[in-house]
Structure formats: structure tokens, C-alpha cells
Amino acid sequence: MTVWDRPEPPTRPVPLDRERIVAAAIALADEGGLEAVSVRKVAARLDAGPMRLYRYISTKEELFDLMVDEVQAEILPEEQPGDWREALRILAHRTRQAALRHEWLADLLGGRPTLGPNGLAVTEATLAAFDGLADVDTVMRAVETVSAYFIGAIRREIANLRAEHATGLSKHDWQRAHGPHVTRILATGRFPALAKAVYDGTDVDAETSFATGLDWVLDAVAAKLTPPPA
Amino acid sequence: MTVWDRPEPPTRPVPLDRERIVAAAIALADEGGLEAVSVRKVAARLDAGPMRLYRYISTKEELFDLMVDEVQAEILPEEQPGDWREALRILAHRTRQAALRHEWLADLLGGRPTLGPNGLAVTEATLAAFDGLADVDTVMRAVETVSAYFIGAIRREIANLRAEHATGLSKHDWQRAHGPHVTRILATGRFPALAKAVYDGTDVDAETSFATGLDWVLDAVAAKLTPPPA
DNA sequence: TCTCATATCGATACACTGTATTGCTCATAT
DNA sequence: ATATGAGCAATACAGTGTATCGATATGAGA
Numbered sequence A, B: 001m002t003v004w005d006r007p008e009p010p011t012r013p014v015p016l017d018r019e020r021i022v023a024a025a026i027a028l029a030d031e032g033g034l035e036a037v038s039v040r041k042v043a044a045r046l047d048a049g050p051m052r053l054y055r056y057i058s059t060k061e062e063l064f065d066l067m068v069d070e071v072q073a074e075i076l077p078e079e080q081p082g083d084w085r086e087a088l089r090i091l092a093h094r095t096r097q098a099a100l101r102h103e104w105l106a107d108l109l110g111g112r113p114t115l116g117p118n119g120l121a122v123t124e125a126t127l128a129a130f131d132g133l134a135d136v137d138t139v140m141r142a143v144e145t146v147s148a149y150f151i152g153a154i155r156r157e158i159a160n161l162r163a164e165h166a167t168g169l170s171k172h173d174w175q176r177a178h179g180p181h182v183t184r185i186l187a188t189g190r191f192p193a194l195a196k197a198v199y200d201g202t203d204v205d206a207e208t209s210f211a212t213g214l215d216w217v218l219d220a221v222a223a224k225l226t227p228p229p230a
Numbered sequence C: 001t002c003t004c005a006t007a008t009c010g011a012t013a014c015a016c017t018g019t020a021t022t023g024c025t026c027a028t029a030t
Numbered sequence D: 001a002t003a004t005g006a007g008c009a010a011t012a013c014a015g016t017g018t019a020t021c022g023a024t025a026t027g028a029g030a
Helices: A018-032 A039-044 A049-057 A062-077 A084-101 A117-128 A136-167 A171-176 A180-189 A192-200 A205-224 B018-033 B039-045 B050-053 B061-075 B084-101 B118-127 B136-167 B171-176 B178-185 B191-200 B206-225
Strands: none
Touching: A018 A062, A039 A049, A039 A062, A062 A084, A084 A136, A084 A205, A084 B171, A136 A205, A136 B050, A136 B136, A136 B191, A136 B206, A171 B171, A180 A192, A180 B136, A192 B118, A192 B136, A205 B136, B018 B039, B018 B171, B039 B061, B039 B118, B039 B136, B039 B171, B050 B206, B084 B118, B084 B206, B118 B136, B118 B178, B136 B206, B178 B191, B178 B206
């Protein structure tokens, strides 16, 4: 039997692990949003059959969980600042930046408990920042309040950003109008306070708006940590 | 040709409008979550062909928008309290209650700008509560901050609620463990602050936790509205 | 009252989804 | 050398959102 008669040896399938799978899924999501992530497309990126992924995840939701946890690694600050306030501020801003890099994160944020290793590490670092400053319950309330704020704020920011992007309007025109619809509604005079806000309000960029609200919330937390002298 | 030979006249299709469609979709979502809402199933509830719905909506996303706006009607308080603080507190709690009645709302909240009639009415009422109390920009910041908080908080609450529900564990066991996973992770000692929080923390019910954080944020807003005397 | 135009509907079709099942193939252990 | 087990691709299924299209019933105009 000559070489010509013998078939080439079958190519072994490219090795796979969760890391590669998650990376492919994130790449897909970064390009086309969460809805662009399908098991088939992720597998295709890895030169694998779709069903092969189910050795590593047992459901598509789990893939999303892995994606979120992967991004949490970007959020985890490299070194811990001493000040709790600075720690929380950095956490909030890093989360926001991650969401701007990966807009799909906004769809997932707060949608499920984050129990992955990186998610837990983020929580640990956050809680640790309060060490010795207050009782456990107060600390919990503080962390929950701040994170509720920035998750909500990030969601809104991304939502608005997408709406602008979809209509192709400039940010200014968008805020002022959202096309004819809002203009017409406001013109009816049925929403005077809203109209005033839209027309008389200053355009502040998203980051300062985010930072301002965050500072307010941090102020509130500070007040609860060190109650004013009676 | 006797009556017996003649077929009955063709039944006219049941009349349809957005209201009916949205009601059917909401019913479906209340029973089985957002993922139970499919164009075919909504149509089936109305004895209509799937394609018929596309005269009233042009995409499934629009159906979701309509659903959210419909629920906003439940949120709109019937009468406006004089106090801005009370107004915002009520808004937050009503939104939370709506989300508890319609868990799918948590998936949609903050996901897209709410430009429907009821959504705008809610915004109007909220802004109106601040009339004359501060400049437009401060008011905007206040409203955005508070709503960011409660959207984030509601999302987390529903997320936890679902996680409990899925495992069938009691709330207590859930918070303590989430099955073996968290227990094992905590046992490694790599997350001391987290472990302390989980084991030493008091179980507070979701509503008080929500209300507490809300009060903190409202305190912060109050401080910005009436700056302390210099 | 008859005819025509228009709006609306149901059926069909398409490309795609997540995942259960099945049987093959190859690497290892005996 | 053979048996065993794991890992994989292929196939299949039920379901999805929505484009297209031909039939049909309704209202307007003569």
C-alpha cells in the first residue's frame, strides 16, 4: 500500500476548554450583541461541532454566567486602596467601563447572582474595604445600595446609548427629541415638568452624570457609617 | 339547497387591538416568564394567526415595550402627594410591587428608554414632585439617581428570588449556602470578608433592605436639595 | 344593486435557535 | 490483541421571529 493509497490520518479536533469557549462567545457578543451569541456560532469560531460545547456547559445560560464572570476579572482592581470610599468609587467606574467595552454586559448585570470565582473576588474586595468600619449588616446595606445604584445607572446609560445609535441621531438631537415622537408629545403640553426638563436642562455627559449620582450615594453611605455627633 | 347542505357562514376573525394583544402577552409572561412569550403563543390565546399581530406591532421588541408601558399604569400613583420625598418613595415601592407581581418586569426594567404614554406620565409625575425645589439639572440628577437605585435593587431582588425558587431551598438556606457551592468556596478561607458577611449577617427581609437603601439615597438627595447652612 | 379596489388575513416558507439522542471512532487499560 | 470507555459529529426535533403571497371579505363608487 503506497502513500497515495493511504488516506491522511484523521485530524484530531482542536483542543477546547471553557476559557476558549468563553473568549469566542465574548468576541461574538462584542461584535453583535448578546443575540449574536448562539451555540452554533460559538462552536463555528472554534472549528467544533455545536454539541461539543455541551461537555463544558450544560446550558446556554451557563455560558452567559461564564461570560459575566470573565468580565468581572477586568473589574477587579489590581491593588486595594485603603479608603472604602475610593474602593467603591473605583469598583463602580470599572464596572461602567467594562460595560462600555462590552455593551452586552448591561443586559446581564444584576440579572443573576454572580457566584463565579471572579465575581466572588470582586465582592470580597468590596466587603474587605469596609473592614472594621461598621457592623456586618450596615456594611451589607452599604454595598448593596451602592451596587444597586451603579447597576441601574449603567443599564440606563447603555440603553440610551443604544437608542441614539439606532436612530443615528446625534446625542444632542436625541435628548432633545427622540425623533418626532417625543417632540410631538411634549408639544401637547400634557407633560409640562418633563418638557421643562428636556428643554431647559443642560446636556451633561454620561460620565459626569454617573459620577455625580455615585458621589451622592457615597455621601449617604458615609453618613450612615459615621453617624453625626449627637 | 337546504340549510343542511349549506355550510355555516365563515366566522369573522375575533376583533383585535393592541390592548388585547398586550394583555395576552402579559398573562403569558406572568405564568411562564418572558421566554414564554412567543408571537405564536400570544396569537393562539387570541384565536388568531401569528402573522396577524404584525399589523399592530412591527417587531417582538415593540410588544415588550407595550408590556412595560402597560405595567407603568399600575405604577402611576392615583394622587400626587405634596412631599417630593414621599412621592419618590411611593414610586419606588410601587415599581417594586409591580415587579413582584410581574417578575418579567425585572428583565426589562432599564433595558430601554420608556417613551410610552404611561412611562412618560410616570416621569412627569416624578419631576413634578420637585417643582420649585431646585434647578432643573439638580432635579434631573435626583430623579436619575433614585431610579437607578431602585431599578438595580429590584433586579437583584428578583434575581435572588428566582435563584431560591430554582433550587427549591428555603430563603434562609439559600442565603447561607446556595447549595454546596458557596459553602465549599467559603470554606477555603480565600474570602474571609464574604464569609463573615454570610455567616454573621442578619437575615433581613427583602422589603426592609430595599426600603433602607432607598432611605439612604433619599437622604442624599435631600442633602443636595437643601444644602446645609454654611 | 353590482363592481371594483383596498385592506386584512391565513397559509406557507425560510433561516435559525437550543438541545436530546445516537452511533462511531479513537485512546487507553488489560 | 482485545475490550472498554470517553469524546465527538451527525442527525433530528420542536420551536422561534418574520417575509412573502394568494385568497377573501369589506367598503366605496357607479
